[in-house]
Amino acid sequence: MGLALLIPITFGVLISSQSDEGNTIFFALAGMQFTSAVILVLAALAVTSEYRFGTIRTTLQAQPGRTRVLWTKAGVIAAVAFLIGEVAAWATFAVSRSFDETGVLVLRNADDWRLVAGYGLVYALLAVIAVAVGSLVRHPAGAVTLLLVWSLAIENLVNVIPGFGDDIYRLLPFVNGTLFAGDPQITGVTDPLSTLGSLGILSGTALVLLSVATVVLKRRDA
Amino acid sequence: MIEARSLTKKYGQLTAVDALSFSVQPGVVTGFLGPNGAGKSTTMRMTLGLDRPTSGTVTIGGRLYAELDNPLRTIGALLDARWVHPNRSARNHLSAMAALAELPERRVDEVLDMVGLSAVANKRAGAFSLGMSQRLGIAGALLGDPEVLMFDEPVNGLDPEGIVWIRTLMQGLAGDGRSVLVSSHLLSEMAVTAKHLIVIGRGALIADCSTQAFLDQAVTAGVVLRTPDSERVLPRLLSAGLEVHDDGVDTYLITGDGVSTDQVGYLAAGVGAVIHELSLRRASLEEAFMELTADAVQYSASGAPGATSDHELALAAAAQ
Ligand SMILES: Nc1ncnc2c1ncn2[C@@H]1O[C@H](COP(=O)(O)OP(=O)(O)OP(=O)(O)O)[C@@H](O)[C@H]1O
Ligand SMILES: [Mg+2]
Numbered sequence: 001m002g003l004a005l006l007i008p009i010t011f012g013v014l015i016s017s018q019s020d021e022g023n024t025i026f027f028a029l030a031g032m033q034f035t036s037a038v039i040l041v042l043a044a045l046a047v048t049s050e051y052r053f054g055t056i057r058t059t060l061q062a063q064p065g066r067t068r069v070l071w072t073k074a075g076v077i078a079a080v081a082f083l084i085g086e087v088a089a090w091a092t093f094a095v096s097r098s099f100d101e102t103g104v105l106v107l108r109n110a111d112d113w114r115l116v117a118g119y120g121l122v123y124a125l126l127a128v129i130a131v132a133v134g135s136l137v138r139h140p141a142g143a144v145t146l147l148l149v150w151s152l153a154i155e156n157l158v159n160v161i162p163g164f165g166d167d168i169y170r171l172l173p174f175v176n177g178t179l180f181a182g183d184p185q186i187t188g189v190t191d192p193l194s195t196l197g198s199l200g201i202l203s204g205t206a207l208v209l210l211s212v213a214t215v216v217l218k219r220r221d222a
Numbered sequence: 223m224i225e226a227r228s229l230t231k232k233y234g235q236l237t238a239v240d241a242l243s244f245s246v247q248p249g250v251v252t253g254f255l256g257p258n259g260a261g262k263s264t265t266m267r268m269t270l271g272l273d274r275p276t277s278g279t280v281t282i283g284g285r286l287y288a289e290l291d292n293p294l295r296t297i298g299a300l301l302d303a304r305w306v307h308p309n310r311s312a313r314n315h316l317s318a319m320a321a322l323a324e325l326p327e328r329r330v331d332e333v334l335d336m337v338g339l340s341a342v343a344n345k346r347a348g349a350f351s352l353g354m355s356q357r358l359g360i361a362g363a364l365l366g367d368p369e370v371l372m373f374d375e376p377v378n379g380l381d382p383e384g385i386v387w388i389r390t391l392m393q394g395l396a397g398d399g400r401s402v403l404v405s406s407h408l409l410s411e412m413a414v415t416a417k418h419l420i421v422i423g424r425g426a427l428i429a430d431c432s433t434q435a436f437l438d439q440a441v442t443a444g445v446v447l448r449t450p451d452s453e454r455v456l457p458r459l460l461s462a463g464l465e466v467h468d469d470g471v472d473t474y475l476i477t478g479d480g481v482s483t484d485q486v487g488y489l490a491a492g493v494g495a496v497i498h499e500l501s502l503r504r505a506s507l508e509e510a511f512m513e514l515t516a517d518a519v520q521y522s523a524s525g526a527p528g529a530t531s532d533h534e535l536a537l538a539a540a541a542q
Contacts, residue, residue: 054302060272220274
């Protein structure tokens with residue numbers, strides 16, 4: 001959990017104290033992108049450890065409503081992830097600003113606000129995805145590997161596919177997490193609708209995965 | 223009261239529980255007996271709604287587990303003492319359960335006291351001995367003060383003191399008028415704990431009767447015969463409809479309906495055989511149990527004495 005704060009702040013300080021020109025809010029918060037991996041891992045482990053220790057059976061004994069169990073868990077973990085996202089983003093912003101000498105780290109409009117405040121929402125949705133994957137895969141190592149390979153490797157490699165690769169890239173959930181909390185000048189996503197579209201894709205993915213995880217959890221033996 | 227109706231569970235090809243029907247009545251400890259792999263744990267997991275029956279139902283007081291308003295208040299169970307997060311203290315584990323089931327926090331201290339874990343309530347459960355883990359599991363089962371209790375092999379790995387403690391506890395619970403189902407693969411343990419027995423093998427029902435009736439039926443007497451004249455006496459015994467089992471050097475265990483030392487003695491004299499020893503042997507409880515569930519044992523070491531030697535001996539004797 002400390003990592004979730006330490007990584008982005010360190011990045012923010014490094015970037016903001018080094019660059020004299022071209023620093024932006026988006027760059028100062030670059031470390032937040034790395035921290036999303038921490039969120040995925042923590043959220044997935046929160047679910048899979050129940051299977052590892054067999055405590056899921058104890059939980060389901062006390063509360064046999066499986067939908068309720070999974071959605072409550074997703075809600076709580078998402079709320080924690082949201083808080084981590086907000087705290088980390090604002091702390092990084094504040095610390096970076098104190099190291100920045102160019103004076104660009106100022107919130108001028110709604111877009112600037114989104115660049116910082118957006119991370120809470122992104123982290124919350126990433127957490128829901130990780131909870132769903134964790135519940136489906138059940139093995140800690142398996143779930144974590146799948147999430148990291150998917151978010152860090154596969155989604156970035158799709159971009160390299162010549163021709164349609166770029167089109168698919170824009171539809172991938174983790175990419176859209178980045179785009180939502182991204183700077184239009186840099187990501188190239190300029191109109192507000194596609195910013196919202198990014199949020200839509202990310203939350204749609206989270207909802208679909210959580211629904212699939214719910215159906216599967218209800219069907220199979222605990 | 224637990225009631226299973228045609229309860230069946232298949233794992234792929236394997237039928238772990240096979241059209242099982244039984245009911246567990248309040249006021250007595252009911253033993254759930256069967257060899258390893260008989261399907262006891264699977265039946266219990268289905269009762270708790272953890273595993274989904276392939277067909278059939280099992281209800282608690284007429285309702286499926288998922289339909290119970292507050293399951294922990296209705297049925298408490300210890301299926302596996304390891305289903306505890308090792309880094310949680312005993313108290314935290316029970317508090318988490320109580321919170322999930324909306325039970326008052328004071329129950330946590332009450333049950334910790336009942337199972338004698340108050341002194342170590344704040345120690346991490348991962349450091350508990352098997353006996354302590356088992357007690358913690360039982361505390362969890364008692365948390366909701368339920369009318370129905372279910373324990374899966376609760377005495378496994380316990381020392382004699384622990385075994386007596388659990389036995390007394392279960393009988394006390396039944397004495398309060400609760401339904402208590404306890405599984406075991408040891409008949410000797412069930413003989414002193416349970417009033418009623420449900421015996422299964424390969425997932426199917428073998429017996430559902432009082433422990434006394436089961437013992438009377440199961441503990442068959444055999445006759446031990448030591449003789450140097452086996453080639454003469456054994457065919458005679460076999461032709462009289464008795465069964466002959468190898469029991470050591472020149473020693474045989476004779477079984478069969480109403481077999482007695484008198485009968486074997488007369489038969490031996492009839493063929494002029496010398497007898498060195500002739501005595502009655504009461505089968506031990508475990509032997510009796512194995513006899514009854516022999517066909518139902520899934521994992522028997524091939525070539526184990528008794529499993530194959532009967533037939534071989536019969537054939538050899540008949541050939542002579
Ligand atoms: N999840 C599972 N997947 C596949 N097979 C299973 C599963 N659970 C149990 N089995 C099989 O079902 C059968 C019954 O197992 P079960 O654990 O219910 O037996 P048991 O009577 O509790 O045995 P024991 O005395 O060893 O505890 C066994 O053959 C077992 O291998
Ligand atoms: Mg078992």
